[in-house]
Amino acid sequence: xxxxxxxxxxxxxxxxxxxxxxxxxxxxxxxxxxxxxxxxxxxxxxxxxxxxxxxxxxxxxxxxxxxxxxxxxxxxxxxxxxxxxxxxxxxxxxxxxxxxxxxxxxxxxxxxxxxxxxxxxxxxxxxxxxxxxxxxxxxxxxxxxxxxxxxxxxxxxxxxxxxxxxxxxxxxxxxxxxxxxxxxxxxxxxxxxxxxxxxxxxxxxxxxxxxxxxxxxxxxxxxxxxxxxxxxxxxxxxxxxxxxxxxxxxxxxxxxxxxxxxxxxxxxxxxxxxxxxxxxxxxxxxxxxxxxxxxxxxxxxxxxxxxxxxxxxxxxxxxxxxxxxxxxxxxxxxxxxxxxxxxxxxxxxxxxxxxxxxxxxxxxxxxxxxxxxxxxxxxx
Amino acid sequence: xxxxxxxxxxxxxxxxxxxxxxxxxxxxxxxxxxxxxxxxxxxxxxxxxxxxxxxxxxxxxxxxxxxxxxxxxxxxxxxxxxxxxxxxxxxxxxxxxxxxxxxxxxxxxxxxxxxxxxxxxxxxxxxxxxxxxxxxxxxxxxxxxxxxxxxxxxx
Amino acid sequence: xxxxxxxxxxxxxxxxxxxxxxxxxxxxxxxxxxxxxxxxxxxxxxxxxxxxxxxxxxxxxxxxxxxxxxxxxxxxxxxxxxxxxxxxxxxxxxxxxxxxxxxxxxxxxxxxxxxxxxxxxxxxxxxxxxxxxxxxxxxxxxxxxxxxxxxxxxxxxxxxxxxxxxxxxxxxxxxxxxxxxxxxxxxxxxxxxxxxxxxxxxxxxxxxxxxxxxxxxxxxxxxxxxxxxxxxxxxxxxxxxxxxxxxxxxxxxxxxxxxxxxxxxxxxxxxxxxxxxxxxxxxxxxxxxxxxxxxxxxxxxxxxxxxxxxxxxxxxxxxxxxxxxxxxxxxxxxxxxxxxxxxxxxxxxxxxxxxxxxxxxxxxxxxxxxxxxxxxxxxxxxxxxxxxxxxxxxxxxxxxxxxxxxxxx
Numbered sequence: 001x002x003x004x005x006x007x008x009x010x011x012x013x014x015x016x017x018x019x020x021x022x023x024x025x026x027x028x029x030x031x032x033x034x035x036x037x038x039x040x041x042x043x044x045x046x047x048x049x050x051x052x053x054x055x056x057x058x059x060x061x062x063x064x065x066x067x068x069x070x071x072x073x074x075x076x077x078x079x080x081x082x083x084x085x086x087x088x089x090x091x092x093x094x095x096x097x098x099x100x101x102x103x104x105x106x107x108x109x110x111x112x113x114x115x116x117x118x119x120x121x122x123x124x125x126x127x128x129x130x131x132x133x134x135x136x137x138x139x140x141x142x143x144x145x146x147x148x149x150x151x152x153x154x155x156x157x158x159x160x161x162x163x164x165x166x167x168x169x170x171x172x173x174x175x176x177x178x179x180x181x182x183x184x185x186x187x188x189x190x191x192x193x194x195x196x197x198x199x200x201x202x203x204x205x206x207x208x209x210x211x212x213x214x215x216x217x218x219x220x221x222x223x224x225x226x227x228x229x230x231x232x233x234x235x236x237x238x239x240x241x242x243x244x245x246x247x248x249x250x251x252x253x254x255x256x257x258x259x260x261x262x263x264x265x266x267x268x269x270x271x272x273x274x275x276x277x278x279x280x281x282x283x284x285x286x287x288x289x290x291x292x293x294x295x296x297x298x299x300x301x302x303x304x305x306x307x308x309x310x311x312x313x314x315x316x317x318x319x320x321x322x323x324x325x326x327x328x329x330x331x332x333x334x335x336x337x338x339x340x341x342x343x344x345x346x347x348x349x350x351x352x353x354x355x356x357x358x359x360x361x362x363x364x365x366x367x368x369x370x371x372x373x374x375x376x377x378x379x380x
Numbered sequence: 381x382x383x384x385x386x387x388x389x390x391x392x393x394x395x396x397x398x399x400x401x402x403x404x405x406x407x408x409x410x411x412x413x414x415x416x417x418x419x420x421x422x423x424x425x426x427x428x429x430x431x432x433x434x435x436x437x438x439x440x441x442x443x444x445x446x447x448x449x450x451x452x453x454x455x456x457x458x459x460x461x462x463x464x465x466x467x468x469x470x471x472x473x474x475x476x477x478x479x480x481x482x483x484x485x486x487x488x489x490x491x492x493x494x495x496x497x498x499x500x501x502x503x504x505x506x507x508x509x510x511x512x513x514x515x516x517x518x519x520x521x522x523x524x525x526x527x528x529x530x531x532x533x534x535x
Numbered sequence: 536x537x538x539x540x541x542x543x544x545x546x547x548x549x550x551x552x553x554x555x556x557x558x559x560x561x562x563x564x565x566x567x568x569x570x571x572x573x574x575x576x577x578x579x580x581x582x583x584x585x586x587x588x589x590x591x592x593x594x595x596x597x598x599x600x601x602x603x604x605x606x607x608x609x610x611x612x613x614x615x616x617x618x619x620x621x622x623x624x625x626x627x628x629x630x631x632x633x634x635x636x637x638x639x640x641x642x643x644x645x646x647x648x649x650x651x652x653x654x655x656x657x658x659x660x661x662x663x664x665x666x667x668x669x670x671x672x673x674x675x676x677x678x679x680x681x682x683x684x685x686x687x688x689x690x691x692x693x694x695x696x697x698x699x700x701x702x703x704x705x706x707x708x709x710x711x712x713x714x715x716x717x718x719x720x721x722x723x724x725x726x727x728x729x730x731x732x733x734x735x736x737x738x739x740x741x742x743x744x745x746x747x748x749x750x751x752x753x754x755x756x757x758x759x760x761x762x763x764x765x766x767x768x769x770x771x772x773x774x775x776x777x778x779x780x781x782x783x784x785x786x787x788x789x790x791x792x793x794x795x796x797x798x799x800x801x802x803x804x805x806x807x808x809x810x811x812x813x814x815x816x817x818x819x820x821x822x823x824x825x826x827x828x829x830x831x832x833x834x835x836x837x838x839x840x841x842x843x844x845x846x847x848x849x850x851x852x853x854x855x856x857x858x859x860x861x862x863x864x865x866x867x868x869x870x871x872x873x874x875x876x877x878x879x880x881x882x883x884x885x886x887x888x889x890x891x892x893x894x895x896x897x898x899x900x901x902x903x904x905x906x907x908x909x910x911x912x913x914x915x916x917x918x919x920x921x922x923x924x925x926x927x928x929x930x931x932x933x934x935x936x937x938x939x940x941x942x943x944x
Contacts, residue, residue, distance in 0.1 A: 019402075021402070021404070022401075022402040022403055022404055022438070023402070024404075024438070024439060025404055025438060025439065028439050028443065028445070031443060032443050035443070042442065042443050048789075053597070053598075054591055054592060054597075054618070055394070055591065055597040058396055058399035058401060059401075060590065060592040060620065061590070061619065061620030061621075061927065061928055061929075061932075063619060063620075064620060064792055064928040064929055064931065064932065065792065067441075067789045067790070067791060067792070067931065068439055068440065068441040068443075068791055069439050069443075071443050072789050073441040073442075073789070073790070073791060074788055074789070074790060074811070074812060074815060075788065075789065076786060076787050076788060076789075076816075076819070077787060077788075077789035077932075078617060078619055078626050078629065078630075078787060079617065079618060079619050079626070080615065080616065080617055081588070081591075081598070081616045081617070081618040082615070082616050086615060086616075089615065090615065090617070090630065090633070092637070092639075093630075093633040093634055093636075093637040093639055094633050094637070095637075096538060096636075096637035096638055096639065097538065097632075097633050097636035097637045098538060098636070099633075099636070099784075099785075099823060110402070112400070112402075113399055113400055113401055113402060114398075114399055115395070115398030115399060118395060118398060119597055120597075122394070122595070122596055122597035123596075123597045123598045123601050124602070125602040126595075126596050126653075127559065233639070234613075235613045235614070235615070236611060236612065236613055236614075237585070237600075237604060237609055237610065237611070237612055237613065237614035238610065238611070239605050239610045240601060240602040240605060243605060250611070251611070254611060255613075258613070365598070365616075366598065366601050367601065370601055371614060394592065394595055394654075405799060405800045408800075409799055409800075423801075431803060433800060433801050433803075434801045435799055435800050435801045436800060436801075437800035437801060437802075438800070441791055441803065459698070459805040459806045460694040460695070460697065460698040460805070460806055460807055460808070461694065461697055461698070462693040462694050462696075462697050462746060462747055462748075463746075463747050464746050464747065481747075484694075486694060486805060486806075486807075488805050492801065493801075493803050493805075494800075494801025494802050494803050494805065495793075495801060495802055495803075495804075495805040495806075496801050505747065509701055510698055510701045510702060510806070526799070
């Protein structure tokens, strides 16, 4: 895609364990802030897409009460019940159709409202897995981690290293919930064991928050300051976790190849300057290196050890701190897109990486990263 | 397609007792409830677009936060209604006070732009209509509960 | 102007009954999906992407496509989940339209379903308001009083019905007539749930009064069912079939929730029968479709009417006649299968309501009527343009799609 749709503004709340605001108020704050950043009025929005999940919000038709706070009152509104990156995709589709010019995308979840991992267990096949009570998001991720470690020869130290890297990066992200400038693998490995090999600091920081992104068609976007263009997008859906090999993120690989062909990327490791990956668990970032083609299959651990993905490396991954520092389930992918955009625009403050022209952002939905979406973004 | 024999069916569920929702509206409504003790209807006005919310609402459809308290009148207009005589639904039986049908009406109080729901007392079902004028029926000693504004009567 | 022309080339429906205990969700959906592949003459490998949705509170499962979609041919394919309550099916169909119109995909299968017997429908509906009701209890409202306002699924509809009757002059006899019209149409539709051939308005009037003015006979059943549609580009559609149904436009509009404000707040959507958002969505859809005079140009309408009065009310709000005129249009016989502007030839939502699928089944019926595939219920007149509608949320969400036998422009 060449300059057809751009991200022209965005906003995110600080990420908190228990925000002193309802989901509606958090959405209103980011929607308003994004409109202000874009220099737009509510009336100028053509369509609004929200990302939220009935089970996380604890109410049916969870978008219904977001109509006014998201700016969607008497507008063409719809809801994607997935990660917010998919809501960005749907807004993109709507603009590309020619029917809409400017779209508001809003994503929210509040971990302080929903009951821990209960909504996750409700994603399990109800006939077997839900009844047996063995699987939940963490135990399933542990199975995934073991399968991957076996297939790629990855060690627990390397997985812990990823978590430490992201927590360290998060120290320079003022919105982060969890950060630790002095984190190292040993510290992560000393944290509480949940399901071997997953330890507490290898899991993402589930929390409260909301994100808003405003997209505009080429015509409207050229008027905006520093538009971030969507160069490519790809998304794919994998088999249920018990029906596929958990050792590879096949659907991410598929999504990336669709995205790269649209964005004209042949050698991702050299053509992409920075990546924001939605790692629900630390090992998924290593799996993503392979699936995204940053390194050959089976070499995720070695690629991490090379230091390439550190903030001062050749391909920084999760300069923001990733989901390790904050994971708002239905907005996490949007946070990745926002960070990639900030890096392209040079707005990332202390964690700014020099010379980011092309950046990748990833979102995922489902247990063990079953569904994946990849965006490639670029500046002028 | 032919029907097979009935198979074992596993019911889904949703343990909502574990969810803990957050509402700004509760703090706002508490202020209104305080006002009820003095038989005052306190509503919240949006300074941006001028809409007046009763009961108070924490955000406005124009994307502003209403923050101006105003007192509105205890007279209003019916915008919608229904009534229930011997209402039976899924085993629930409902009867109105003293055996007469209960009339439930949406009322916009004068000075506000929003509807709240209450019962219309001292009227027969055939008398109620959209646009009908009503007066809030205050209890002798309001307790500062929503029940204080649960009844109105025709003017 | 959309990048791609969009057309429907296949429609599939499952058998619809109240309790499908012989299949699970994935198998139920497969009935619709396999019928859809067959109808379009396509195979799973021909599909570029899936759009899916249901209303998960009814089944008690979160994201059922995670374990179900493999059954439909969706593994290794792009998939987008769109859910918007009662309008879900319509929103999913809109997703299919946009996916093709955007040029990102060529051929997309849209899948919408509900298996209400897996959960408790009234409990599912109550979860709409349970969070807000919890807040009201805390503030001192008698639970019985609140229950009377809600009244389960009929709750909001009774307010809407009495307001509409007062403003339009619609009588309870008109409600009886609507029910009889729809259930007789449903008797001709192999995929409908409540089939009542020969049902008369007098029969309907004898059913029990649930809450004024709604009788048992005026209300939809709770259904298990699924619907699938294949959307593709105009170019591909013309290669696949002689008579595709083009999607000229889609539009939706969301209003403030009526009746139930947030946790007890007031709502500016004060009259649940006004349905301004339906009028806005319809006007936008007609504008995008290049329709200047919907009353003359629309040949068939599938309004989303789980309650009898809504067929008349939405006929008006879809701008097909003046406000207050629909009851007399009904009396004229124009809404019958052999009428000037047949309404709900499928039997409508009042006869079959698999919630998440219902709004898509409206689009599907319009497509089938245009393609001439409706068998016994095929309307007498030739259908060039048809309008499909969906309604939901707390009386505040509306979706509209316009289909045609000829492409846009």
